[in-house]
Amino acid sequence: MTPDKHTERHVSLSHWGAFTATVENGRIVRCTPFSRDPAPSPMLSAIPEMVHSPLRVARPSVREGWREGKPRTGHDAFREVSWDEALDLVAGELTRVRQAHGPTAVFGGSYGWSSAGRVHHARTLVRRFLALGGGFVDQLANYSFGAAQFLLPHILGSFQAVTGRATDWPSVIDNTKLMIAFGGLALKNSQVGSGGVGAHDTETWLRRARAAGVRFVNVSPFKADAPDFLDAEWIPIRPNTDVVLMLGMAQVLLSDGRHDTAFLARYCAGFDRFADYLTGKSDGTPKTPEWAEAICGVPAATIRDLARRSAAMPTFLTATWSLQRAHHGEQPYWALITLAAMLGGIGLPGQGFGFAHGSIHGPGLPRRALPGPEIAPPLNPAKTAIPVARIADMLLDPGGTYAFNGQTLTYPDIRLVYWAGGNPFHHHQDLNRLQRAWQKPETVIVHESWWTPTARHADIVLPATTTLERNDVGGTSRDPFVFAMHKAIAPVGEARNDIDVFAALAGKLGYADAFTEGRDEMDWCRLVYQRLRDGAARQDIELPSFQQFWAEGVVELPPPERDYVLLEEFRQDPEAHRLGTPSGRIEISSATVAGFAYDDAPPHPAWLPPAEWLGAPEAARFPLHLITNQPVRRLHSQTDPGPVSAAGKILGREPIRLNPADAARRGLTDGDIVRVYNARGACLAGVTTDSGLAAGVAIMATGAWFDPVPTGEGLDVHGNPNVLTPDIGTSRLTQGSSAQSTLVEVERFVGTVPPVRAFDPPPLAHAAAAV
Structure with missing residues (x-):
């Protein structure tokens, strides 16, 4: 006789969409998208299998x-232990290291994509725990837009142009005639948003813009970086040379006299110095369209035409985050702002510039200027942090010095790494180098829900719950919806909430009250929501009570009263709304940056050849420029073991996209397994050809779980392209990631293809003895 089926439904939120989880007899069986979502992500269907995956970390393991x-x-093999033993080990290691070496011997690692919920946000929790415990070495910025975060304050006085509100799509629809998208407007990127996505409506806004007559230009090596319905003009460009195209356009505006001299005089500083660079007065090389064509591959006539069209009509310039994730990645962002300033439309409806419209869900979507539901971590008493992309440098060179944003700093001597949330063996560069650096700490502690590559490179692994095993509040300042995230099932195995683990550890270390503030999980949920509610009340917006919000599962913030335009107030009154730069204006040339005297970061936008690009000497040996992008079927490395990600692989390997001529030159056809390699390492991939990809360019998505052969040959058999990317800073100014400056070669793999073992749990001992 079949037992009765007990069914429950619970509202929740992920970075790729809101949903209702259906639970049958304690097991997640499906996730139904939010009814208001016009384009829900297929990634939702991976959640049930991931929650109940055999890859779950079932018990604390050493x-x-x-x-x-x-x-x-x-x-390595692991031994399962009790929670009491595991917590004693962790508390003991933290005490030992701090007493012997001080707080700067502890590194707190995390990455913000771990959970859409703000109460159980792992990055916030690990920083809170370690800061209250005496301090730690923190991370500055992120891999997404780390270069921009430290560059833009020198130009605009803050980095809000890359993290905050962007000019709304309604303003673009009503006013823009030409939108030039450097890096494209790939819809796949708008499928995800840190803090969650209520309604995937970027496509809706883009379709409205096209119907309103906005013309789009896609400047990218990849035609599919703009959806077909935009009918976008495609300008295939050599990777890493966008700044050259922008300089060529700027030179045309200057030589034609089409630049807005009044705007430059009133709102900008340092244009004369930049103009001397454009004309060649300062270096002997005029930045003409012919000069630009030789470098970026875009015909001079196209460059002239694009510049003149931009000056003849209301034009909006945008650039993806990926442009600044390259060697000298600061330069295209600085040049984009400068080009927009020369056009004179900054601060006007539908004109000027923006960042991230093609990088993530949220930019340009109308939303009230209210904060997301967040909890800020306390101040770190150690007052020590490194740029996020310099982790391997820090571990390999304790006591070494490095330049960063006008300072000369020293790398701390890290003895213990405490990581909760994120997978550095996905998002860092040159993973073989990271693997060597990872040997330096005496102890690595990781909170993780699954046996990810990072968990498998840890010494102590503490099993963490997933979103559906706890209560939370989810939302972001980029989305108008805030969701109650209801606990749907009991924790799988012996998993515990990160907040409970840290509270227990804080109790052993003597500061439980400071960590918990006397609040339990639901108290924190109420606090987070109440802060949002209080912020809304200050704008005369009444949000429902917490009880009503929790019962209904979602609240929608009212739309803004008017369109938002980036730098509109500055445009209207540059004295009353001075920027945070030394001049109070847009700094096309920066005296501050000039004072740093960095040869890899000049004081104005400039062309600095990357260490690796198709014009570099190394291209003779590795003649393909590899672009690594956000995957379609997962978020970074999340849900890679699930069915949605698996459906996009070729014989279990990550695809590599090649131009048909490049594939034919190597005797390759669709479906072939190839070795992608350079001097840093190699990975296996499956070939797919695409005539919409510029010749000499290859594309691989990031996020395939790192699966190196155990023989130490530097070969990843699964297709993680970060074994190939260089682990160098963008410049001494910002020390961002240079992942997009990568040269490779591709050849057919000969011999027996090694099996993928990334999704096999490690050998576990004494499982039966664990309590």
């Missing part, structure tokens, strides 16, 4: 060989 100092290989 790596065999840790006490003996054996290296972390990613192929």
Whole structure:
């Protein structure tokens, strides 16, 4: 006789969409998209299998060989232990390291994509725990837009142009005639948003813009970076040379006299110095369209035409985050702002510039200027942090000095890494180098829900709950919806909430009250929501009570009363609304940056050849420029073991996209397994050809779980392209990630293809004895 089926439904939120989880007899069986979502993500269907995956970390586990100092290989066996033993080990290690070496021997690692919920946001929690415990070494910025975060304050006085509100799509629809998208407007990127997505409506806004007569230009090596319905003009460009195209356009505006001299005089500083660079007065090389064509591959006639069209009609310039994730990645952002200033439309409806319209869900979507539901971490008493992309440098060079944003700093000597949320063995560059650096700490502690590559490179692994195993509040300042995230099932195995783990550890270390503030999970949920409600009340917006919000599951913020335009107030009154730069204006040339005297970061936008690009000497040996982008079927490395991601692989490997001529030149056809390699390492991939990809360019999505062969040959068999990307800073100014400056070669893989073992749990000992 079949037992009765007990069914429940619970509202929740992920970074790729809101949903209702259906639970049958304690198991998630489906996730139904939010009814208001016009284009829900297929990634939702991966959630049930991931929650109940055999890859879940079931119990606290300790790596065999840790006490003996054996290296972390990613192929080690683990011993399952009780929570009491695990917590004692973690507390003991933190105490030992802090007493012997001080707080700067502890590194707090995390990445913000771990959960759309703000109460159980792992990055916030690990920083809170370590700060209240005496301090730690923190991370500055992120891999997404780290270069922009430290560049833009020198130009605009803050970095809000890349993180805050962008000119609304309604303003573009009503006023823009030409939108030039450097890096494109790929819809796949708008499928995800940090803090969650209520309604995926970027496509809706783009369709409205096209119907309103906005013309689009897609400046990218990849035609599909603009959806077909935009009928976008495609300008295939050599990767990493966008600044050259912008300089060529700027030179045309200057030589034609089409630049807005009045705007430049009133709102900008340092244009004369930049003009001397454009004309060649300062370096002997005029930045003409012919000069630009030789570098970026875009015909001079196209450059002239694009510049003149931009000056003849209301034009909006946008650039994706990916442009600044390259060697000298500061330059295209600075040049884009400068080009927009020369056009004179900054601060006017539908004109000027924006960042991230093609990078993530949210930019340009109308939303009231209210904060998201957030909890800020306390101040870090150690007052020490490194740029996020310099982790391997720090571990490999303790005591070494490095330049950063006008300072000379020293890398701390890290003895213990505490990581909760995120997967550095996905998002860092040159993973073989990171694997060597990862041997340096004495202890690595990780909170994780699954046996990810990072968990397998840890010494102590504490099993963490997933979103559906806890209560939370989700939302972001980029989205008008805030969701109650209801606990749907009991924790899988012995998983615990991160907040409970940290509270227990804080109790062992003597500061539980400071960590919890006397609040339980639901108290924190109420606090987060009440802060949002109080902020709304200050704008005369009444949001429902917490009880009503929790019962109904969602609240929608009212739309803004008028369109938002970036820098509109500054445009209207530049004295009353001075920017935070030394001049109070847009700094086309920066005396501050000039004072740093960095040869890799000049004081105005400039062309600095990257270490690796198709014009570099190294291209003779590795003649393909590899672009690594956000995948279609997962968020970074999240849900990679699930069915949605698996459906996009070729014989279990990540695809590599090639131009048909490049594939034919190497004797390759669709479906072939190839070795993609350079001097840093190699990975296997499956070939797919695409005539909409510029010749000499290859594309691989990031996020395939790192799966190196155990023999130490530097070969990843699964297709993680970050074994190939260089681990160098964008410049001494910002020290961002240079992932997009990568040259490779591709060849057919000969021999027996090694199996993918990334989704096999590690050997586990004493599972039956765990309590």
